[in-house]
Amino acid sequence: NAGVTQTPKFRVLKTGQSMTLLCAQDMNHEYMYWYRQDPGMGLRLIHYSVGEGTTAKGEVPDGYNVSRLKKQNFLLGLESAAPSQTSVYFCASSSPPGLALDAEQFFGPGTRLTVL
Amino acid sequence: AQSVTQLGSHVSVSEGALVLLRCNYSSSVPPYLFWYVQYPNQGLQLLLKYTSAATLVKGINGFEAEFKKSETSFHLTKPSAHMSDAAEYFCAVSVGDMRFGAGTRLTVKP
Numbered sequence: 001n002a003g004v005t006q007t008p009k010f011r012v013l014k015t016g017q018s019m020t021l022l023c024a025q026d027m028n029h030e031y032m033y034w035y036r037q038d039p040g041m042g043l044r045l046i047h048y049s050v051g052e053g054t055t056a057k058g059e060v061p062d063g064y065n066v067s068r069l070k071k072q073n074f075l076l077g078l079e080s081a082a083p084s085q086t087s088v089y090f091c092a093s094s095s096p097p098g099l100a101l102d103a104e105q106f107f108g109p110g111t112r113l114t115v116l
Numbered sequence: 117a118q119s120v121t122q123l124g125s126h127v128s129v130s131e132g133a134l135v136l137l138r139c140n141y142s143s144s145v146p147p148y149l150f151w152y153v154q155y156p157n158q159g160l161q162l163l164l165k166y167t168s169a170a171t172l173v174k175g176i177n178g179f180e181a182e183f184k185k186s187e188t189s190f191h192l193t194k195p196s197a198h199m200s201d202a203a204e205y206f207c208a209v210s211v212g213d214m215r216f217g218a219g220t221r222l223t224v225k226p
Contacts, residue, residue, distance in 0.1 A: 004159070033214075040125065042206055042216040043160075058213060090159055102148045102167040105214065107159030 002026055004108035006091050012114045013081045021076040021111050023091030031094045032074040033058075033105065034066060036087040043090065049074055081115045088112050118143040120190075120207045122217035130225045135179075135194040137220045139207030142188065149190045150208040151181055154219075160206060166190060177201070197224045 007022045023032065030051050035043040045058030049068040063085060065077045074093075078085060092105040123138040141147055148167050152160040164175025171183045177200075181192045190207060202224045207217040 035216075040218055042218040044216075045213055048213065059215075092159075102165060102210070104150075104162045104165065105160075107161070109157070109159050 004091055004093055004106050006089075006108040006111050008111060009109070010112050012116065013078075014116050015082060017081050018077070018079050019081065019113075020078075021089055021091075021113075023074045023076070023093075023108060024072055025074075025091075025093040025106070026072065027093060027095070027106065028071070029093035029095055029106070030071075031103070032068065033092045033094075034064070034074065034076045035090045035092065036060065036085075037090060037110070038087050046076065046089075081113075083115045086113060086115045117215075118147060118209045118211045119215055120149075120209045120217040122205075122207050122220050124220055125218065126221045126223065128223040128225060129197045131199055132196050135192070135197045135201065135222065137192040137205050137207075137222065139181075139190045139192065139217060140188050141190060141207075141209045143209055143211055145211050148210040149181075149183065150210065150214070151175065151179070151190075151192050152206045152208060152216075154204045154206065156203075163192070163205075197222075199224050199226065 004025045033048040034046040047066040052071040055066045067075045089111045091108040094103040094105045120141045150165045151163040164173045166183045174180045179194045204219045204221045
């Protein structure tokens with residue numbers, strides 16, 4: 001049982017390049033999330049998904065796209081990377097169906113992205 | 117909209133001393149409140165959560181937090197700090213999506 005895994009762990013991009021971050025969870029969770037973490041700002045929600053085939057915008061969605069084609073995977077894409085997207089990206093998932101406002105979120109180890 | 121404010125971006129205590137990390141929330145409806153801990157180069161782990169069952173919530177590793185509606189606070193405490201408690205701590209509120217505070221970095225001096 002690996003929990004939440006993220007690929008890659010580190011990446012350096014040049015401005016304008018594109019990339020996809022992969023998140024996978026093996027806990028059969030319905031809800032999945034992408035956050036970015038910046039110094040002094042905590043975690044901010046980029047996009048989330050409440051089930052396979054669904055996605056929704058979070059607090060800071062601009063410049064990112066997501067897809068949830070399979071329940072266990074949640075992909076975060078950057079079509080044209082900008083230096084402002086230099087950050088640590090965390091994926092999380094939470095449990096079972098329904099509006100579980102008190103559900104614990106399980107986090108992956110993070111991806112450190114630098115955009116030059 | 118809901119939000120949390122963590123007072124103090126850095127807190128330093130001596131080993132064996134009381135740990136107090138402060139969190140105030142803003143919410144128009146009864147909130148669900150959480151404390152998460154992040155060790156270096158790792159993701160966040162849940163320490164404890166408040167879901168209205170009891171105002172004093174006990175978590176892992178000897179931490180606890182008290183929900184005070186009159187003060188809109190959910191401060192995290194531990195009676196005696198250990199070196200292994202050094203980490204970054206995040207308070208969060210959920211009334212839909214989860215909103216995190218900016219974090220408090222705890223340093224424990226020997």
